[in-house]
Amino acid sequence: MLNELVQTRISRQLKAAFEAAAQREGRPASEILRLLITEWMERLHSDLLKGEKGGFKTLEAGSEQGTAPTQAVSPVMCWRCHGRIDWRMELGPQGYCPHCGAFIDLRVR
Numbered sequence: 001m002l003n004e005l006v007q008t009r010i011s012r013q014l015k016a017a018f019e020a021a022a023q024r025e026g027r028p029a030s031e032i033l034r035l036l037i038t039e040w041m042e043r044l045h046s047d048l049l050k051g052e053k054g055g056f057k058t059l060e061a062g063s064e065q066g067t068a069p070t071q072a073v074s075p076v077m078c079w080r081c082h083g084r085i086d087w088r089m090e091l092g093p094q095g096y097c098p099h100c101g102a103f104i105d106l107r108v109r
């Protein structure tokens with residue numbers, strides 16, 4: 001099944017843009033593909049992961065004041081646009097800035 005995924009055709013333009021974006025982030029394209037799949041699975045089909053969390057360790061939320069007790073949210077500043085993000089910790093340490101779309105990895109910052 002994954003072999004079919006790898007062989008899925010995308011347009012030449014999309015492929016070039018994807019590879020350029022990967023290069024901009026200094027990651028192999030396959031790594032980004034893995035992150036996208038993991039994020040999508042966790043967001044929409046987390047029941048199928050059976051608590052595996054896609055192999056990622058979710059960071060523990062610090063004891064922030066003023067956050068809702070039901071949701072672990074950590075204030076994060078985007079490295080690119082410096083926009084403030086209320087990071088939802090249950091979605092994992094990686095994601096995209098809602099303001100500018102920059103990729104953010106809390107584990108390396």
Ligand SMILES: [Zn+2]
Pocket residue numbers: 078079080081082083097098099100101102
């Ligand atoms: Zn941003």
